[in-house]
Amino acid sequence: MTKPLSISEYFSYFKDKRLINIFIFGISSGFPWVLIGSVMSAWLKDEGLSRSMIGLFGIVFGAYSINFLWSPLVDRVKLPVLFNWLGQRRSWILLCQSVIFIGTFSLAGLDIKANLWFAAALCLVIAIASATQDIAIDAFRIDTLAENESHKATAAAAMATSGWWSGYALLGALPFYMADIPSIDWPQVYFFLSVVMLLLMSSVLWAKEPESNRDAVQAELEQTYQQKLAGSTQTRFAKVIAWLAVTVFDPFRTFFARNGVKTALALLAFIFLFKIGEAFLGRMSIVFYKEVGFSNSDIATFSKVGTAVLTIAFTFLGSLFNQRYGIVKGLFISGIAMAASNLAFAWIAIAGPKLSLYAFAIIIDGFTQAWSLVAMVAFISMLCDRAFSATHYALLASLGNLGRTLLSSYSGVVIDDWLGGNWAMFFVLTALMVIPSLVFLFLIRHKLYALENNYHQNN
Secondary structure (H helix, E strand, O other): OOOOOOHHHHHHHHHOHHHHHHHHHHHHHHHHHHHHHHHHHHHHHHOOOOHHHHHHHHHHHHHHHHHHHOHHHHHHOOOOOHHHHHOHHHHHHHHHHHHHHHHHHHHHOOOOOOOHHHHHHHHHHHHHHHHHHHHHHHHHHHHHOOOOOHHHHHHHHHHHHHHHHHHHHHHHHHHHHHHOOOOOOHHHHHHHHHHHHHHHHOHHHHOOOOOOOHHHHHHHHHHHHHHHHEOOEOHHHHHHHHHHHHHHHHHHHHHHHHHOHHHHHHHHHHHHHOOHHHHHHHHHHHHHHHHHOOOHHHHHHHHHHHHHHHHHHHHHHHHHHHHHHOHHHHHHHHHHHHHHHHHHHHHHHHHOOOHHHHHHHHHHHHHHHHHHHHHHHHHHHHOOOHHHHHHHHHHHHHHHHHHHHHHHHHHHHHHHHHOOOOHHHHHHHHHHOHHHHHHHHHHOHHHHHHHHHHHHHHO
């Protein structure tokens, strides 16, 4: 593990201009969750849809859980025209952002109740484009730091996390303030959001494409496959097989080869389990706030602006802790905080719409979001091979997103059909969901400490 730095030495890392790019792309990564998440839930709620339907509408987030299936293309396919202009990472980011803009603008002109399935289809398109954008953005972040700069990994994770929350919560607060203005309806809100998306697209133009030896490594692997295939198949066919092998097979082979099969499976299981409880809470949070009695402005002030400010502040404190004491310990602390955060919302369900309790819950939730995201982003980045950074990060992050997106879509069913609308029991249940991941983290802690130490020693 790296030698602990003083606070001033650590925060001097943030003078690195490359981290500003990471922050801005973090905003672009978090913003689509506003479009198809919290704002869409509020719009559907105001249209009179049931909690179960609103929850099921979130199935579109499943795209984030399976984006690893096409992540090799982001590593390997060079987009015509855009690649020569912007490079591998930025060209994919701009393409995805263009699709998100078109989808958002289309929602702005929609009568959602009369065109529910078309609205769901547009949300799915936005989700797929956003999930693909995340692949490119995460790879951009990993490639931005040289291999001998692992000491800046938690700082980069902090910038990515604070950027994500700025896009999701700070920008996400604006639609809720707008929705409380009588002359503004939800389609007009989405028109405004499409303009914001257009502005975010401009950041791609002045970011610097990171240097990488990815092409050289992949070309060498391709040559090795072609040599093995020589004589057994035609040269042109051998090239196709070699390209497919490096694109689809090698990213997964190298991950299991680097970590060993047992450790690799243990890592995948932990990542999947870690944030399931928080995911169930997050999907129904807006519906809960509105049913309890909080206004759109209350939600914007506390859940958006308040959470974002606290999360960003705690993000830098969490990154400092992770840098000094290790990512694994940071994961333990954030897991315990997740359970406490969920119980705080159960208290609100019992006591009613008291702003003081809302503020208390948001403080705990901000701490939880910050520490868990920084630790998890840095942890997953540590496991990635730079030759396949897009594919590896997407594979690992998609497992974490599986509970956060696909499974959490059934959270409305759990409340309605299992718990009879009992919000307090629902939040207690989400708190208990944290326990298996903490137990699992404890059982594999020695392997994780070894991985963390090796990462810093080798870089």
